[in-house]
Amino acid sequence: MASAKTQPARGMRDFLPEDVRKREFVIGVIKEVYQRYGFEPLETPAVENIETLMGKYGEEGNQLIFKILKRGVHEGTGEADLALRYDLTVPLARVVAEYREKLPKFFKRYQIQPVWRADRPARGRFREFYQCDVDVVGTESVIAEVELCSAVSEVLETLGFHDFTIRINHRKVLGGMLKYVGVSQNEQSSFLTILDKLDKIGADAVELELAKKGFQGDLVGELLQYLVFAQDNAQRSQHAIGELHKIANFMNDGSPDRAQGQWQLAQIESLASHTPAHKYLRFDPSLARGLSYYTGTMFEISVRDLSGSLGGGGRYDNLVGMFGGREIPACGFSLGLERILVVMNERGMFSTDTIKGPADIMVALWSENDRGNSLALAMQLRARGIRVDLYPEPDKLGKQFGFASSRQIPLVAVLGTEELLRDEVKLKDLRSGEQRSVKSKFVSDEVLQLIKGDK
Amino acid sequence: MASAKTQPARGMRDFLPEDVRKREFVIGVIKEVYQRYGFEPLETPAVENIETLMGKYGEEGNQLIFKILKRGVHEGTGEADLALRYDLTVPLARVVAEYREKLPKFFKRYQIQPVWRADRPARGRFREFYQCDVDVVGTESVIAEVELCSAVSEVLETLGFHDFTIRINHRKVLGGMLKYVGVSQNEQSSFLTILDKLDKIGADAVELELAKKGFQGDLVGELLQYLVFAQDNAQRSQHAIGELHKIANFMNDGSPDRAQGQWQLAQIESLASHTPAHKYLRFDPSLARGLSYYTGTMFEISVRDLSGSLGGGGRYDNLVGMFGGREIPACGFSLGLERILVVMNERGMFSTDTIKGPADIMVALWSENDRGNSLALAMQLRARGIRVDLYPEPDKLGKQFGFASSRQIPLVAVLGTEELLRDEVKLKDLRSGEQRSVKSKFVSDEVLQLIKGDK
Numbered sequence: 001m002a003s004a005k006t007q008p009a010r011g012m013r014d015f016l017p018e019d020v021r022k023r024e025f026v027i028g029v030i031k032e033v034y035q036r037y038g039f040e041p042l043e044t045p046a047v048e049n050i051e052t053l054m055g056k057y058g059e060e061g062n063q064l065i066f067k068i069l070k071r072g073v074h075e076g077t078g079e080a081d082l083a084l085r086y087d088l089t090v091p092l093a094r095v096v097a098e099y100r101e102k103l104p105k106f107f108k109r110y111q112i113q114p115v116w117r118a119d120r121p122a123r124g125r126f127r128e129f130y131q132c133d134v135d136v137v138g139t140e141s142v143i144a145e146v147e148l149c150s151a152v153s154e155v156l157e158t159l160g161f162h163d164f165t166i167r168i169n170h171r172k173v174l175g176g177m178l179k180y181v182g183v184s185q186n187e188q189s190s191f192l193t194i195l196d197k198l199d200k201i202g203a204d205a206v207e208l209e210l211a212k213k214g215f216q217g218d219l220v221g222e223l224l225q226y227l228v229f230a231q232d233n234a235q236r237s238q239h240a241i242g243e244l245h246k247i248a249n250f251m252n253d254g255s256p257d258r259a260q261g262q263w264q265l266a267q268i269e270s271l272a273s274h275t276p277a278h279k280y281l282r283f284d285p286s287l288a289r290g291l292s293y294y295t296g297t298m299f300e301i302s303v304r305d306l307s308g309s310l311g312g313g314g315r316y317d318n319l320v321g322m323f324g325g326r327e328i329p330a331c332g333f334s335l336g337l338e339r340i341l342v343v344m345n346e347r348g349m350f351s352t353d354t355i356k357g358p359a360d361i362m363v364a365l366w367s368e369n370d371r372g373n374s375l376a377l378a379m380q381l382r383a384r385g386i387r388v389d390l391y392p393e394p395d396k397l398g399k400q401f402g403f404a405s406s407r408q409i410p411l412v413a414v415l416g417t418e419e420l421l422r423d424e425v426k427l428k429d430l431r432s433g434e435q436r437s438v439k440s441k442f443v444s445d446e447v448l449q450l451i452k453g454d455k
Numbered sequence: 456m457a458s459a460k461t462q463p464a465r466g467m468r469d470f471l472p473e474d475v476r477k478r479e480f481v482i483g484v485i486k487e488v489y490q491r492y493g494f495e496p497l498e499t500p501a502v503e504n505i506e507t508l509m510g511k512y513g514e515e516g517n518q519l520i521f522k523i524l525k526r527g528v529h530e531g532t533g534e535a536d537l538a539l540r541y542d543l544t545v546p547l548a549r550v551v552a553e554y555r556e557k558l559p560k561f562f563k564r565y566q567i568q569p570v571w572r573a574d575r576p577a578r579g580r581f582r583e584f585y586q587c588d589v590d591v592v593g594t595e596s597v598i599a600e601v602e603l604c605s606a607v608s609e610v611l612e613t614l615g616f617h618d619f620t621i622r623i624n625h626r627k628v629l630g631g632m633l634k635y636v637g638v639s640q641n642e643q644s645s646f647l648t649i650l651d652k653l654d655k656i657g658a659d660a661v662e663l664e665l666a667k668k669g670f671q672g673d674l675v676g677e678l679l680q681y682l683v684f685a686q687d688n689a690q691r692s693q694h695a696i697g698e699l700h701k702i703a704n705f706m707n708d709g710s711p712d713r714a715q716g717q718w719q720l721a722q723i724e725s726l727a728s729h730t731p732a733h734k735y736l737r738f739d740p741s742l743a744r745g746l747s748y749y750t751g752t753m754f755e756i757s758v759r760d761l762s763g764s765l766g767g768g769g770r771y772d773n774l775v776g777m778f779g780g781r782e783i784p785a786c787g788f789s790l791g792l793e794r795i796l797v798v799m800n801e802r803g804m805f806s807t808d809t810i811k812g813p814a815d816i817m818v819a820l821w822s823e824n825d826r827g828n829s830l831a832l833a834m835q836l837r838a839r840g841i842r843v844d845l846y847p848e849p850d851k852l853g854k855q856f857g858f859a860s861s862r863q864i865p866l867v868a869v870l871g872t873e874e875l876l877r878d879e880v881k882l883k884d885l886r887s888g889e890q891r892s893v894k895s896k897f898v899s900d901e902v903l904q905l906i907k908g909d910k
Contacts, residue, residue, distance in 0.1 A: 005504060006553035006778050009537055012500035014550055016557065017564070020496035036837045038814040038844030041475035045467035045583050046501055046569065047521070047539075049460060066502070069522045069535055071573045078533015080524055082464055084502075095469055098461035102471065104862055106847060109472070114501065118526045128500050141847040143826060150834070274831040323461050359493040371598060376729040379605070382491045389493030392561060392596040407559055 011119070011127030021355050023130075026340055027112055029158050030132050034110040037151040039134055042109040044091035046116075050083045056090050056322075058292075064117045084116040088133040089319065089332065096137055097324035107137040112337075124342055132311075135332030137320065142267045144331045145297050145315070149268075150275035152301065152311065152333050157276060159340065160349045164310065166280045167234055167300045169287035170265050171314070173247070176258025177285070180251040181219035189292045191215055195227070196288040200307075203228045223251060227286035234284035244269060244283050264297065293319050299333065306343050311335035359389040360451045361411040362404040367394045373415050377425060377443070381413075384444040386451070405430050411450060413443070466574070466582030476810050478585075481795055482567055484613050485587050489565040492606045494589055497564040499546035501571075505538045511545045511777075513747075519572045539571040543588040544774065544787065551592055551785075552778035562592040567792075579797055587766075590787030592775065597722045599786045600752050600770070604723075605730035607756065607766065607788050612731060614795065615804045619765065621735045622689055622755045624742035625720050626769070628702070631713025632740070635706040636674035644747045646670055650682070651743040655762075658683045678706060682741035689739035699724060699738050719752065748774050754788065761798050766790035807863075814844040815906045816866040817859040822849045828870050832880060832898070836868075839899040841906070860885050866905060868898070 008014050015023060031041070053065055067080035085091060088111045096107065112132045119125055134151060136144035149166055156164055175188060183191050194209045207224055210216065233243070244265055252258055265283065272278045289298045289312060296315030303310060313333035321327035344350060363378045365371065378390045389409060391400050397414065404412045414426040425443045428435040429450060438446045463469050470478060486496070508520055522535035540546060543566045551562065567587045574580055589606060591599035604621055611619055630643060638646050649664045662679055665671065688698070699720055707713055720738065727733045744753045744767060751770035758765060768788035776782035799805060818833045820826065833845045844864060846855050852869065859867045869881040880898045883890040884905060893901045 005506065006549050008500050008549075009502050009504045009507075012502055014500070014553070015498040016550075016554060017495035017497060020498050023498075024496070036840065036842050038817075038842060040472035040813045041479070042472060043470040043475050043478075045463050045469070047464050047467055047571065047583060049464045051460065052464075063527070066526075066537070067524045068539075069524055069533070071521075072518070076533070078524070078531070082521070084523075094461050094463075095471075098469070099471060105858065108844070116502065128502060136847070139847040143820075143830065143845060143847040146830065147845060271827055271830055274827055274834055358495045362493075365598075371596075372726055372729055375598065375601065375726055379729055385491065387491050387493060389563070390598060390602065392591070392594040392598040403560065 011121035013126060017358060022341060022350055023337065025354055026159060026337060030112065030155050030335065033151055033155045033158060034134055037147055039108045039110045042095065042111045043113060044085065044095060046085050047082050048085060048091065050081055052094055053083045053086055053090060057086055061086065064119055066116050066118055086117060087115055088113060088131050092135060093320045094323050096320050096328060100324065105138050110134040124338065126338060130337035132335040132337055133332060135330055137328060137330040140329045142264050142271065145268050146271040146275060146277070148313065148331060148333045149272060149277035149281065149299065152335065153277040153280050155335070159344065161303065164280055164301055164303045165282045166277060167282050167284035167287050168265065169284055169298050170261035171294050171296055171298060172257040172261030173265065174285065174288065176253045176255055176261065177223060177251040179253040179255065181223050183215060192288040195286065198227065198231060198286055231284055231286040234282040247285060268297070289314060297331065303343060306339060308339065310339050357408040359409045360387045361413055361447055362389045362391060362409045364397060364400045364412055364414045365391045365394050366414065366416045370415060373420060377413060377415055381444055381447060384448065386444065386447055411447060466576035468581060472813060477796060477805055478792065480809055481614060481792060485567065485610050485790065488606055488610045488613060489589055492602055494563045494565040497550065497566045498568060499540065499550060501540050502537050503540060503546065505536055507549055508538045508541055508545060512541055516541065519574055521571050521573055541572060542570055543568060543586050547590060548775045549778050551775050551783060560593050565589040579793065581793060585792035587790040587792055588787060590785055592783060592785040595784045597719050597726065600723050601726045601730060601732070603768065603786060603788045604727060604732035604736060604754065607790065608732040608735050610790070614799065616758065619735055619756055619758045620737045621732060622737050622739035622742050623720065624739055624753050625716035626749050626751055626753060627712040627716030628720065629740065629743065631708045631710055631716065632678060632706040634708040634710065636678050637672070638670060647743040650741065653682065653686060653741055686739055686741040689737040702740060723752070744769060752786065758798060761794060763794065765794050812863040814864045815842045816868055816902055817844045817846060817864045819852060819855045819867055819869045820846045820849050821869065821871045825870060828875060832868060832870055836899055836902060839903060841899065841902055866902060
């Protein structure tokens with residue numbers, strides 16, 4: 001038969017065992033921490049009705065959605081009725097609207113699933129990637145914000161990150177400043193989309209783009225200058241959130257919204273002092289976030305050696321209402337699994353303590369006639385929780401040892417003719433090269449000792 | 456805004472927290488057992504190039520594949536270039552062909568991921584469902600078969616199943632019989648597709664369908680009669696695989712293939728005696744399996760209270776070659792997660808011991824001013840590994856207790872004015888109704904005691 005193309009589809013990846021083990025380790029840490037904070041798991045289908053997704057992610061988003069052809073006789077029409085999940089927030093909003101009566105009043109959920117975007121693939125940008133979302137639905141209390149920041153900080157600390165920052169801002173504080181410099185409510189979203197590029201394209205380019213859209217004048221210039229300074233400050237200082245009070249009177253439009261935003265940020269700062277989030281939080285009045293659905297706090301997590309963020313989020317009190325007619329407040333965080341993995345790999349943050357190899361021991365096969373004995377030995381070890389590979393063919397022993405060694409399996413057990421006669425098992429430790437014979441009935445204990453010593 | 460449709464797409468399901476916890480429990484058991492047998496995890500993309508899938512699953516399969524529209528300007532043409540994963544075997548074959556050099560010579564992998572089929576949804580039949588596959592690639596040794604049956608038996612036993620059977624047959628034994636009664640090599644697949652329906656539509660209907668295709672005569676009748684008897688026997692008897700020798704001379708075409716099949720079954724029976732699979736294995740010469748790619752052993756697992764199987768598999772020594780030109784022997788098993796869950800739910804096999812609720816304890820919020828203290832208490836408990844929910848609003852205490860109780864959270868901690876003055880925490884056990892005050896520094900120990908006592 002002719003050989004077919006065997007690569008995965010463009011922008012998609014196969015994960016071989018070592019990749020999966022790393023991914024599952026990170027996901028395991030995320031789940032464990034989120035569960036300790038009382039978050040519950042949710043899963044939604046990979047495929048949604050196309051109307052559920054279209055129009056939720058802006059014009060660019062619509063184009064990046066993978067669309068699925070109608071089946072059967074409709075296939076010829078080219079009509080699409082389904083689409084692949086594009087993020088985990090819109091499905092959450094749909095679920096909350098659909099199961100409102102079954103869900104608790106305060107619904108704290110995490111969701112760790114892949115999403116698909118027909119983006120042009122690039123280094124670190126894939127068409128299938130995992131999002132790790134955590135959201136609190138049903139309360140306006142800033143306890144939601146504080147617990148989210150705390151949980152995310154614990155996740156990153158547990159993974160071994162200690163140099164990240166969680167930049168925080170408030171849409172209403174930023175909105176008050178914009179109003180003060182003459183940007184109307186309707187123009188805010190357009191202004192913020194440009195401002196969001198500040199750390200990517202720099203202040204001059206942002207000023208130019210703003211001017212093109214008609215945002216100019218002394219006040220706009222002054223605001224921009226301030227935001228550049230504040231962003232820089234947020235990235236350098238130790239506890240920039242403590243500087244919060246300094247902006248209370250800066251470009252204050254005097255609106256209740258601005259006051260509320262300022263007050264909420266202050267409360268978050270104060271409550272966060274009880275949590276590990278406190279040392280990572282930085283107030284950054286320039287933080288705009290691209291998405292227009294944020295209504296309150298906004299967050300972004302970064303580390304110095306990764307351009308772009310490890311994750312971000314904020315409060316979106318109007319999104320759920322889109323599906324139910326009824327507004328339900330919500331606040332959430334999304335961590336990017338692929339980016340966390342990129343940094344952890346580059347920094348060498350995975351150790352053999354955290355990522356175990358394929359097996360603790362391999363049982364070699366002495367001869368075709370010894371299959372029963374070798375299998376029985378493997379079963380005896382497995383019954384004690386030991387991860388055992390069994391070599392399936394009676395190859396030369398050297399070849400069998402080579403196989404174990406190339407796969408980083410630390411131990412090999414051999415049941416040769418002599419060992420069988422003496423009711424013994426020969427154990428070889430491939431790490432030290434040492435080998436010894438052990439009475440059959442003690443072999444599990446011996447193996448447990450040897451692999452425990454390794455940890 | 457107008458309210459939108461909030462159900463999941465047709466044939467797809469949302470999994471609320473309790474569902475996810477059950478699914479993850481079962482998946483966790485499967486992974487743990489497979490890892491103990493030295494199987495390694497593999498993950499492939501949900502989306503494959505359409506050529507990778509088309510033509511691999513027969514005419515019916517082609518129609519059930521979800522196809523994805525080309526993006527951008529191509530969208531209008533209705534052309535599809537991608538498709539959703541339809542099973543986990545074809546992606547495995549592609550991966551083995553693509554990464555042959557990086558993978559171990561004997562590649563033992565498990566893969567637990569969703570697949571999508573545009574089937575008409577029905578009770579227990581979904582358009583998105585999980586498969587749990589486990590395969591050994593690279594050896595013809597029957598050790599592969601024995602370890603697969605053993606691992607699958609341990610998975611089911613660990614989940615609490617003790618009444619299943621693993622029916623086993625061999626394509627070459629069945630092929631020898633067919634040849635003996637006059638079915639040519641080319642006609643075998645057509646004959647087997649009909650025979651596969653034996654336990655669904657019965658012997659008379661099978662005979663009629665066979666006759667329509669021209670398969671008739673005394674020998675065909677005799678074979679069918681024998682297979683009905685043998686199937687019945689396999690379902691009743693305790694160790695039907697022990698009856699294997701009895702068929703050695705039954706309708707034997709004298710071919711080396713038939714002899715090899717018979718010999719391999721006998722070896723599997725003998726080796727399986729070292730494993731838990733032994734008591735579940737039943738030789739069923741009528742087992743045909745629908746898929747035409749099996750070349751040797753075939754398996755099917757069933758329990759009495761589920762029509763259809765919990766899983767199945769077999770040896771397919773030619774499939775991997777489809778992608779690489781080079782044939783590589785392989786043998787595998789696929790468990791159906793949804794069917795396992797259906798039976799476990801119907802039989803009440805999930806207990807509160809295995810499926811934990813959303814949190815071990817809820818910290819109530821006495822007043823707006825106590826947010827800091829309550830948060831600090833929650834953090835203190837979480838630091839000890841306790842899963843803690845924190846009520847975010849200062850509602851009446853009765854309402855807060857009701858919230859915890861409705862979510863099956865067993866404990867509530869209250870930090871009221873009095874407790875604060877005495878440096879105490881009030882703990883209420885909602886299961887017994889008991890409550891007591893505990894000194895702050897002992898509260899974590901006390902909570903750990905209370906939730907351990909529960910387990």
